[in-house]
Amino acid sequence: MKEKEGFVDCPEQQMILYVEKEDGQFGPMQTGSYITKNYIDDYFEKRNNLINKLKEQINRGEISPVKLFMILEDLTPKELSARTKIPVRKIKRHLLPVHFEKLSEELQRRYATVFNITVEQLQKAVPSFEPMNAELAKP
Amino acid sequence: MGAHCESGTVTSLLNHAGLIITEPMVFGIASGIFFGYFHKHKSFTFPTFIVRNRPGDMRKNIQKRLGVKFQTFSFREEQKGIEKLDELLNRGIPTASQVDFYYMDYVPSWERAHVNVHFMVVIGKEGQEYIVSDSYFPKPERLNEESLRRGRFAGGNMSPKGFLFYPSFVPSEIDLRKPIIKGIDKACFNMLKLPVPFIGIKGIRLFAKRVVDWPKFARDTEHLSHEVMKINILLEDQGTGGAGFRFMYATFLQQAAEIVKNEALKELSAELMTIGDGWREISLFAARIGKNRDLGPDKLRELSDLILDRAEVEELFFKKLKKVLNRKLLCLPYRAMS
Numbered sequence A: 001m002k003e004k005e006g007f008v009d010c011p012e013q014q015m016i017l018y019v020e021k022e023d024g025q026f027g028p029m030q031t032g033s034y035i036t037k038n039y040i041d042d043y044f045e046k047r048n049n050l051i052n053k054l055k056e057q058i059n060r061g062e063i064s065p066v067k068l069f070m071i072l073e074d075l076t077p078k079e080l081s082a083r084t085k086i087p088v089r090k091i092k093r094h095l096l097p098v099h100f101e102k103l104s105e106e107l108q109r110r111y112a113t114v115f116n117i118t119v120e121q122l123q124k125a126v127p128s129f130e131p132m133n134a135e136l137a138k139p
Numbered sequence B: 001m002g003a004h005c006e007s008g009t010v011t012s013l014l015n016h017a018g019l020i021i022t023e024p025m026v027f028g029i030a031s032g033i034f035f036g037y038f039h040k041h042k043s044f045t046f047p048t049f050i051v052r053n054r055p056g057d058m059r060k061n062i063q064k065r066l067g068v069k070f071q072t073f074s075f076r077e078e079q080k081g082i083e084k085l086d087e088l089l090n091r092g093i094p095t096a097s098q099v100d101f102y103y104m105d106y107v108p109s110w111e112r113a114h115v116n117v118h119f120m121v122v123i124g125k126e127g128q129e130y131i132v133s134d135s136y137f138p139k140p141e142r143l144n145e146e147s148l149r150r151g152r153f154a155g156g157n158m159s160p161k162g163f164l165f166y167p168s169f170v171p172s173e174i175d176l177r178k179p180i181i182k183g184i185d186k187a188c189f190n191m192l193k194l195p196v197p198f199i200g201i202k203g204i205r206l207f208a209k210r211v212v213d214w215p216k217f218a219r220d221t222e223h224l225s226h227e228v229m230k231i232n233i234l235l236e237d238q239g240t241g242g243a244g245f246r247f248m249y250a251t252f253l254q255q256a257a258e259i260v261k262n263e264a265l266k267e268l269s270a271e272l273m274t275i276g277d278g279w280r281e282i283s284l285f286a287a288r289i290g291k292n293r294d295l296g297p298d299k300l301r302e303l304s305d306l307i308l309d310r311a312e313v314e315e316l317f318f319k320k321l322k323k324v325l326n327r328k329l330l331c332l333p334y335r336a337m338s
Helices: A034-059 A065-072 A077-084 A088-094 A105-115 A119-124 B005-016 B023-029 B057-066 B078-090 B145-152 B177-192 B200-217 B221-237 B243-260 B263-291 B297-326
Strands: A014-020 A026-032 B033-038 B048-052 B069-073 B095-099 B118-126 B129-133 B141-144 B164-169 B173-175 B335-337
Touching: A014 B243, A026 A034, A026 B243, A034 A065, A034 B221, A034 B263, A065 A077, A065 A105, A065 A119, A077 A088, A077 A105, A105 A119, B005 B023, B005 B057, B005 B095, B005 B118, B005 B164, B023 B057, B023 B177, B023 B243, B033 B177, B033 B200, B033 B243, B048 B221, B048 B243, B057 B069, B057 B177, B078 B095, B078 B118, B078 B145, B078 B164, B095 B145, B129 B145, B141 B145, B173 B177, B177 B200, B177 B243, B177 B297, B200 B221, B200 B297, B221 B243, B221 B263, B243 B263, B263 B297
Parallel strands: none
Antiparallel strands: A014 A026, B033 B048, B069 B164, B095 B118, B095 B164, B118 B129, B129 B141, B173 B335
């Protein structure tokens, strides 16, 4: 890839790309993320749709907030178990509202810590940066 | 900034310790180039692939091949891990830390994922905030104590366990010729000879074969779109230097060619740049069909064919690279000075 082909104007997400310079030497250039520049709105649209779908399932009593966050954060039950130190069989029970409602404060705190949210956000199934767009999602 | 977290972190620590070496040279000597496809794995919610060797192996290979010594620490007790880092910082020692990327609050939310094998350098502390030098960011960032604690001690697959490291010894002179040869040899072995069906060239072929099955794993079209577009992220955005590390490895080969004075390596570096362009086409194709939700069998077969083509060209490439090694390399000693 030639240096002039590598430039992407995306100050929100910068990276190092290795390219062929004009003198034929290969070396690093700082540039922006192509996919963020061109497709970030599509990412947020899909994410918002997913959050809305999962919330509808919560409202219908089909899933618990633990399942919502597990899906949003792309964690398997085994991964979530290893991170919360809650056995997998209990994690699977907590994915259902009837068992989620009986969670102790300690277990809620463990889930919230792993999901990087407050206990209140867990109880109300409120992800951070909702609804999502590029401005809100910046640190 | 660096192209990749582990190679960037190791490079910056070595440079700070007085050993002037480039990130591509670290990556190449460490045999970083790789491929692995995971169709089903207990830690992943969806099929995925990797394009570098096992996290941690870059540091270990650099230690072994350059004679550098890294002081390392792991912790069972979080408080001991926190105290150790603070002690090292008080002694003025910039220290690399392994963390779960998800808890790095300076990262925009759309970039965050639970990846337990992110590396960055902690360079100081002010009050309740650490100052970190992260390869993916152009300037130092601040991170509060709690976020760093969560990142350092996250559980799960390849959990960090508070892992810290810094170089405690760097040789005053290093002849890079043998490390370069060993690094290339191991990379060729990994790509051509590892007897594991989902690793190396076999792994690329498996990816090509299995990507057409991805719809079976998706909840719906938008989920499939997200996962197909992640191919672009894994090849370009997750810190590879472009084209799944192929551009950075090509740069290593060009630099290695100068050091060992071998014209064949220089030609192969140009060839790998072109191979990388092919991977880049795959990245753009995946992003396009994902965005357009154009994910029917025909398009996935087209994607599969593009990937299979990479398997064919890379197999030829690594066989040629191995042949260059097997010939006696004419070279003069080259010493990196520290």
